[in-house]
Amino acid sequence: MTPPTTLVAPVRSGAEAEDVSRAQRGDLRAFERLYRAHVARVGGLVRRMMGMEHSLDVTQDIFVRVWQKIGTFRGESAFGTWLHRVAVNVILQKRASLRTERERFLSDEIALETAPARGRTDARDFDVERAIARLPQGARTVFILHDVEGFTHEEIGVFLGVTAGTSKAQLHRARMILRDHLTR
Amino acid sequence: MTDRWTDRLSDYLDDALSTSDRRELESHIRDCGDCAAALEDLRAIVASARALAARDVERGMETDLWPEIEARLRDIPVRAVPEPVREPWPVHRLSFSMAQLAAACVAVLLLSATAVWFAHDWGRRETLARSAAGGGLITAVPATSAPAEAAQNEIASLKRVLDERRDRLDPSTLRAIEESLAAVEAAVEQARLALEADPDDPYLVAHLEEMASRQLTLLRRAVDLAGGAE
Ligand SMILES: [Zn+2]
Numbered sequence: 001m002t003p004p005t006t007l008v009a010p011v012r013s014g015a016e017a018e019d020v021s022r023a024q025r026g027d028l029r030a031f032e033r034l035y036r037a038h039v040a041r042v043g044g045l046v047r048r049m050m051g052m053e054h055s056l057d058v059t060q061d062i063f064v065r066v067w068q069k070i071g072t073f074r075g076e077s078a079f080g081t082w083l084h085r086v087a088v089n090v091i092l093q094k095r096a097s098l099r100t101e102r103e104r105f106l107s108d109e110i111a112l113e114t115a116p117a118r119g120r121t122d123a124r125d126f127d128v129e130r131a132i133a134r135l136p137q138g139a140r141t142v143f144i145l146h147d148v149e150g151f152t153h154e155e156i157g158v159f160l161g162v163t164a165g166t167s168k169a170q171l172h173r174a175r176m177i178l179r180d181h182l183t184r
Numbered sequence: 185m186t187d188r189w190t191d192r193l194s195d196y197l198d199d200a201l202s203t204s205d206r207r208e209l210e211s212h213i214r215d216c217g218d219c220a221a222a223l224e225d226l227r228a229i230v231a232s233a234r235a236l237a238a239r240d241v242e243r244g245m246e247t248d249l250w251p252e253i254e255a256r257l258r259d260i261p262v263r264a265v266p267e268p269v270r271e272p273w274p275v276h277r278l279s280f281s282m283a284q285l286a287a288a289c290v291a292v293l294l295l296s297a298t299a300v301w302f303a304h305d306w307g308r309r310e311t312l313a314r315s316a317a318g319g320g321l322i323t324a325v326p327a328t329s330a331p332a333e334a335a336q337n338e339i340a341s342l343k344r345v346l347d348e349r350r351d352r353l354d355p356s357t358l359r360a361i362e363e364s365l366a367a368v369e370a371a372v373e374q375a376r377l378a379l380e381a382d383p384d385d386p387y388l389v390a391h392l393e394e395m396a397s398r399q400l401t402l403l404r405r406a407v408d409l410a411g412g413a414e
Contacts, residue, residue, distance in 0.1 A: 148233045172194035
């Protein structure tokens with residue numbers, strides 16, 4: 001498959017690497033630049049994973065956590081990639097504290113079954129964001145992490161404490177539910 | 185209808201099938217309209233998912249969280265204590281050939297437009313509706329107008345050219361182009377269906393026109409990449 005939208009990362013890596021190393025030495029202005037460069041994508045990730053309700057709080061928490069951990073970033077991956085991993089972990093912890101993640105991953109119900117059916121000509125039927133928001137949580141999580149964020153099934157398995165096979169099955173399930181919803 | 189191949193379609197899209205399974209599935213798809221249709225839909229869904237992250241960047245963050253974050257950070261010292269870090273992403277995700285990059289740019293450009301359709305917000309819809317209604321730019325359903333017919337002809341001929349020159353393109357470039365085309369064609373088709381039911385909606389009229397023009401742009405660029413129109 002072709003790579004996801006991470007293709008912007010290498011282009012800005014020069015100035016960004018400088019900001020990372022400044023931030024690692026405690027430079028708040030440099031960290032602010034990193035925040036501004038990444039907040040839109042992180043905010044989108046949080047919103048999709050958690051819904052609007054907690055999205056601003058959790059986005060804040062993520063950048064606080066990144067600041068706390070930035071000393072451990074060793075440049076083995078793009079900074080944005082590392083940051084998104086931290087973000088996913090913060091999100092999952094937050095969600096776990098709201099509800100046991102694993103329980104929900106394994107036993108979620110198909111939200112669409114109970115959602116009102118719409119005619120195929122309703123323009124909103126094509127709204128992928130809305131359709132994603134209505135996915136069962138397990139399928140939604142895997143879909144966002146794999147298809148939007150570009151993580152592998154192995155990585156997702158580690159995040160969620162499930163096998164790569166389970167992640168694959170959830171991904172296909174998510175795509176088929178979306179298809180059903182978007183083309184009905 | 186589903187059959188034993190339906191649940192393999194995602195693996196196929198993600199390039200996770202063995203060579204023999206892939207060949208078998210490809211030959212199955214030639215005879216099975218249901219699987220072929222499902223594959224096209226899944227392709228469009230994957231493509232629009234990818235475009236979402238690019239759209240986040242375009243839209244930016246509405247609320248500036250920095251002041252509050254900064255206030256919290258002032259009380260937290262940075263600790264450079266090494267902690268175990270998980271393995272980074274595979275390097276191949278970040279390295280591209282020029283052709284791949286070109287195709288990816290075309291794809292992102294077009295797909296973010298497609299995502300406007302899939303994920304447009306209603307504020308934008310109203311804005312477009314107002315501008316279309318007020319500006320009087322759009323007076324007919326494009327599919328039935330003469331310029332639209334010319335565009336349809338050009339689309340058909342570009343498709344023929346592209347088909348003849350498939351072999352000149354790097355397979356991953358070709359795949360990126362095909363994915364983008366599938367996504368934009370799906371968007372055109374969906375816009376057409378929506379418009380059939382609601383022919384007076386100026387947003388839908390404008391949107392269909394926009395999607396058709398994106399389709400044309402994508403095809404022209406794809407033909408360019410494959411060696412120009414000659
Ligand atoms: Zn079939």
